[in-house]
Amino acid sequence: MESALPFVAAKAVPGIDPAAYHDPEIFRAEEERVFRHAWIFAGFTDELARPNDYLTRRVGGLDVLVQNFDGELRGFRNVCTHRFAMIHRAPRGNGMLRCGYHGWTFDRDGVPYGIPGNEANFGLDREGRCGRALTPVAVGVCGRFVFLRVAAEGPDLGDWLGVYADVLRHASEIFVRPFDERSMEWAANWKMGVESVLEVYHADLTHPTTFRKLVKGDWRCDYDGAHSRGVTGVSDKSARWWDGVSERLGFRPSPILRDYDHLHIFPNLEIGFTRGAVMSVQTYDPLGPDRCALNLRLFLADPDGDSGKGGPAARRLIEEGARDLNVALLREDQEASELAFRGCRQTGRPALLGQNEERIQQFHAVWRGMMEV
Ligand code: FES
Ligand SMILES: [Fe+2]
Incomplete structure (x- = not known):
């Protein structure tokens, strides 16, 4: 394994402002700037091994999900684009990406392909349905470790983890x-x-x-x-x-x-x-x-x-x-x-x-x- 960088520690430096631990405003800013921009560990590939296996998480104050679509992991915000309901409600499970409120069903691109009563009530064609696609969330996998990132832009997971990616891959073989x-x-x-x-x-x-x-x-x-x-x-x-x-x-x-x-x-x-x-x-x-x-x-x-x-x-x-x-x-x-x-x-x-x-x-x-x- 590659070795990590040395770091020269300072003697007796002050920590962050105590308000950073309890202030609701700082907490909200932290959700946005830290948790929505970092790769957040969500679970293990073993929990997502079969088609339609899914995990739900709350990241930076937002409900998100990751789901196996025929072997491919895709992540989305867990908010229905019909009328805001939470699509998957359990922390983990197996099932189509279908909203339990009115039954809109979403494909691997997050596009609703099944809309009960579409023709009579919504009249959405392909373009209209694409306009109702779920917001994607980035998914990254290192060994068995699955990470999600809410922000659309950012480093890929390997760059983010640096030399410690090797440790996660190694641990994935042992544990x-x-x-x-x-x-x-x-x-x-x-x-x-x-x-x-x-x-x-x-x-x-x-x-x-x-x-x-x-x-x-x-x-x-x-x-x-x-x-x-x-x-x-x-x-x-x-x-x-x-x-x-x-x-x-x-x-x-x-x-x-x-x-x-x-x-x-x-x-x-x-x-x-x-x-x-x-x-x-x-x-x-x-x-x-x-x-x-x-x-x-x-x-x-x-x-x-x-x-x-x-x-x-x-x-x-x-x-x-x-x-x-x-x-x-x-x-x-x-x-x-x-x-x-x-x-x-x-x-x-x-x-x-x-x-x-x-x-x-x-x-x-x-x-x-x-x-x-
Ligand atoms: S809110 Fe999801 S189908 Fe209506
Ligand atoms: Fe301890």
């Missing part, structure tokens, strides 16, 4: 299906959630019995474009344990991601790898200035699943352990983030970011750049 998927609502701005995973400074006090036991605590960072990576060694005990599990259960762990490797794909996709055997995929999705949803998926490096060595019972035990640990440490992060969010509304003084918080320094620099502040 095939999630064994756990959950959503938790946090009473905090989404950036508080992201910032909680961009440093290990908080590990000693916030995660003394969870994350701290897992890692050595050294911290190496690199950067490319809007994104960053942080790496810390897995503790000897944890490394031995995961290597033993991988051996006994016939996992095929990554030969490259041997530490605790953490990737931040701007703005809100966070991917953590433990000893190449576990992958945690998180998004911190904004629900409002003061709320976000942490969506979590956990994977093991077991391409054979239940039919693998060791059998389903042993695998289940490992899954439960990994899930419980992740949920416990995310609760710890949630508590810390919610309290920090409460605090940021009581002050006009920005945070102070140390050298060991360099990835937050870079996150803020990218955010400021996109927000033009």
